[in-house]
Structures are given as structure tokens and as C-alpha cells.
Amino acid sequence: xxxxxxxxxxxxxxxxxxxxxxxxxxxxxxxxxxxxxxxxxxxxxxxxxxxxxxxxxxxxxxxxxxxxxxxxxxxxxxxxxxxxxxxxxxxxxxxxxxxxxxxxxxxxxxxxxxxxxxxxxxxxxxxxxxxxxxxxxxxxxxxxxxxxxxxxxxxxxxxxxxxxxxxxxxxxxxxxxxxxxxxxxxxxxxxxxxxxxxxxxxxxxxxxxxxxxxxxxxxxxxxxxxxxxxxxxxxxxxxxxxxxxxxxxxxxxxxxxxxxxxxxxxxxxxxxxxxxxxxxxxxxxxxxxxxxxxxxxxxxx
Numbered sequence: 349x350x351x352x353x354x355x356x357x358x359x360x361x362x363x364x365x366x367x368x369x370x371x372x373x374x375x376x377x378x379x380x381x382x383x384x385x386x387x388x389x390x391x392x393x394x395x396x397x398x399x400x401x402x403x404x405x406x407x408x409x410x411x412x413x414x415x416x417x418x419x420x421x422x423x424x425x426x427x428x429x430x431x432x433x434x435x436x437x438x439x440x441x442x443x444x445x446x447x448x449x450x451x452x453x454x455x456x457x458x459x460x461x462x463x464x465x466x467x468x469x470x471x472x473x474x475x476x477x478x479x480x481x482x483x484x485x486x487x488x489x490x491x492x493x494x495x496x497x498x499x500x501x502x503x504x505x506x507x508x509x510x511x512x513x514x515x516x517x518x519x520x521x522x523x524x525x526x527x528x529x530x531x532x533x534x535x536x537x538x539x540x541x542x543x544x545x546x547x548x549x550x551x552x553x554x555x556x557x558x559x560x561x562x563x564x565x566x567x568x569x570x571x572x573x574x575x576x577x578x579x580x581x582x583x584x585x586x587x588x589x590x591x592x593x594x595x596x597x598x599x600x601x602x603x604x605x606x607x608x609x610x611x612x613x614x615x616x617x618x619x620x621x622x623x624x625x626x627x628x629x630x631x632x633x634x635x636x637x638x639x640x641x642x643x644x645x646x647x648x649x
Contacts, residue, residue: 350619350623351623352620352623352624352627355616355619355620355623356620358616359613359616359617359620362609362612362613362616363609363613365605365609366605366606366609366610366613369602369603369605369606369609370602370606372437372598372602373598373599373602373603373606376595376596376598376599376602377595377599379488379489379591379595380524380592380595380596380599382489383489383521383588383591383592383595384521384592386489386588387521387585387588387589387592390492390581390584390585390588393581394581394585397574397577397578397581398578400574401537401574401575401578414568414571414572414575415506415507416503416506416507416535416536416537416575416576416579417536417537417575418536419536420512420513420536422512423458423512423513424458424459424512425458425459425461425510425511425512425513426453426456426458426459426460426461426511426512426513426514426515427460427461427462427463427481427502427505427506427511427513427514427515428449428453428460428461428462428463428514428515428517428531429462429463429465429498429502429514429515429516429517429534429583429586430445430446430449430462430463430464430465430466430469430473430517430518431445431465431466431469431516431517431518431519431586431587431590432445432446432464432465432466432467432468432469432470432472432590433466433467433468433469433590433594434466434467434468434485434486434488435467435468435598436468437598437601437602438594438597438598438601439597439598439600439601439604440597441519441527441593441594441597441598442466442468442469442472443472444519444529445469445517445518445519445529446469446472446473446476447529448517448529448531449462449517449529450476452517452531453515459479460478460479461479461480461481461511462478462479462480462481463480463481463482463483463484463498463501463502464480464482464483464484465484465486465498465587466484466485466486466590467485470483481505482501484497484498486587486591489591490584490587490588490591492580492581492584495580495583495584495587496580496583496584498580498583499576499579499580499582499583499584500576500580502514502534502535502579502583503535503576503579506535506536511535513533513535513536514533514534514535515531515532515533515534516531516532516533516534516582516583516586517529517530517531518530518531518586518587518589518590518593519589519590519593519594519597520589520593521589521590521592521593521596523596524596524599524600525596525600527593527596527597532582532586534579534582534583535579537575537578537579
């Protein structure tokens with residue numbers, strides 16, 4: 349049985365850990381709220397951009413409107429933009445996104461290259477021997493400018509013919525207790541499927557006849573501006589979703605760690621009380637035994 353001093357040191361250590369995990373839980377809760385506020389702030393722009401782009405793509409000869417709208421007949425190369433966390437202590441968050449990537453793309457018969465966003469995902473991809481073409485690290489609260497470079501990299505690869513399809517792979521924030529890994533096709537842009545990232549997040553564009561628009565300076569010039577920007581916007585939205593998911597996962601993990609540390613501290617306190625009680629009992633027995641021996645010695649004399 350450990351000594352009372354050893355148990356007391358363990359109690360102090362566990363309580364210190366509980367203070368750290370409780371602080372991390374509070375920080376993650378605050379950052380989740382800010383991440384969700386950022387998502388809500390971009391929704392009006394994203395919705396209107398989606399509506400304009402969908403209307404443009406509904407015109408005849410869609411594949412000739414812009415190279416980023418053109419589907420390749422033969423797919424010989426795929427790029428996956430994988431968004432993970434910058435730090436650990438988030439439970440299974442980073443492991444789940446890597447496992448999901450393996451399930452979705454390990455069986456591809458064509459080469460798959462990864463653009464890794466997040467330090468933890470990069471480390472796990474390197475360990476598994478994946479082909480990583482580029483790495484990005486993001487600040488704790490990424491802005492649109494922080495993610496725009498990622499969009500430019502994959503757009504350049506697609507336009508130069510070095511990639512025929514580009515996918516976004518990230519963790520979708522559903523609620524504080526549920527975050528699910530998912531993937532979306534980023535390039536070429538798709539409009540007919542309900543799985544499009546912004547369409548799934550903000551609702552389908554209303555059906556019926558398309559409104560008649562007058563484009564200034566012209567449809568081609570507008571597409572050259574809005575299509576790459578919309579691609580970067582999808583990356584930004586995925587990063588915001590992943591950021592909120594990471595903080596939510598870390599908040600839940602730290603709450604569980606705090607609860608476990610509290611339970612362990614209570615159990616150790618009970619053990620400490622038992623050890624102290626045993627020590628006191630032994631001391632009382634020693635005193636009683638000494639007193640009895642002294643009494644017997646006095647009676648003999």
C-alpha cells in the first residue's frame with residue numbers, strides 16, 4: 349500500500365491536471381462560438397454567389413463557359429485537400445479524418461495527391477506514406493485571406509492539367525456533440541447534385557425559371573472573377589467547419605478529462621483517508637500495547 353505522502357502527491361498532481369483541462373475546455377467553448385459566428389457572417393455572400401454562379405452555369409454550353417466548370421472525360425490524377433487540426437488534445441478528431449481519408453481514397457486506381465491543411469494531419473499522412481504535394485498551417489482563427497492560397501494552388505493544378513478532380517475532405521460541424529468527416533468535390537464545380545458544399549449548407553436554389561440578368565462588363569469576365577473566388581470560398585467554409593469541429597471535439601474531450609480527473613481525485617482522497625486511518629489505528633495500538641506492557645511490568649515489580 350502506498351504511503352500517505354505518496355497518495356497526497358498524487359491527489360495534488362491530479363487536481364493540477366484537472367485545472368489545466370478545465371481551462372482548455374473553457375477556451376475551446378469560446379472558440380467554437382467565434383467559429384460559428386464566422387460561418388454565419390459569410391452565409392449571405394456565399395448564398396448570393398451560389399445563386400449567381402448557378403444561373404450562369406445554367407446557360408447553354410456550360411462546359412465552354414469556364415475551364416473550372418469543365419469535366420474531364422478521363423480522370424488520371426486526383427488532389428485531396430485534407431483539413432485537420434493544428435493541435436492535439438481533441439479526442440479522436442484528427443485520427444477520424446485520416447481514417448476517413450483512407451477509407452475513401454486508398455482504393456483509388458489513379459494517383460491521389462494530398463494538400464494537407466493542419467499540422468496533425470500532415471504528421472499522420474507522412475506516417476502512412478502518402479503523397480503530399482503541399483502543406484499549409486493556419487492560425488487559430490483563420491480568415492479568408494489565410495485560406496485563399498489553398499484555393500489558388502488547387503486551381504492552378506487543375507488549369508494546368510496536373511489534376512482532373514479536386515476534393516475537399518474535412519469534418520462537418522453538426523452540433524457540439526456530433527462532428528462527422530465528409531468530402532465534397534471542389535473541382536470541377538458541380539451544380540446538379542445536392543451534395544455541393546454551399547448548397548448543402550445554405551439550402552437549394554429555388555427551382556423554376558431562371559431570372560434574366562444583364563451582366564456588366566460581360567458573362568465571361570464575370571465568370572473569370574467569380575468562379576475562382578467561389579472555389580476559394582468553398583475552401584474557407586470547409587476550414588471554418590473543421591475549425592468549429594476541432595474546438596467542439598477538444599471541448600468534449602477536455603470535459604471528459606476533467607470529470608475523470610475529479611473522480612480520480614475523489615478516489616485518491618478516499619484512499620488517503622484510509623491510509624491515514626490505518627496509521628492512526630496502528631499508532632493507537634502501539635500506545636495501547638506500550639501502556640499494557642508498562643502496566644504488566646509495574647505489577648510484577
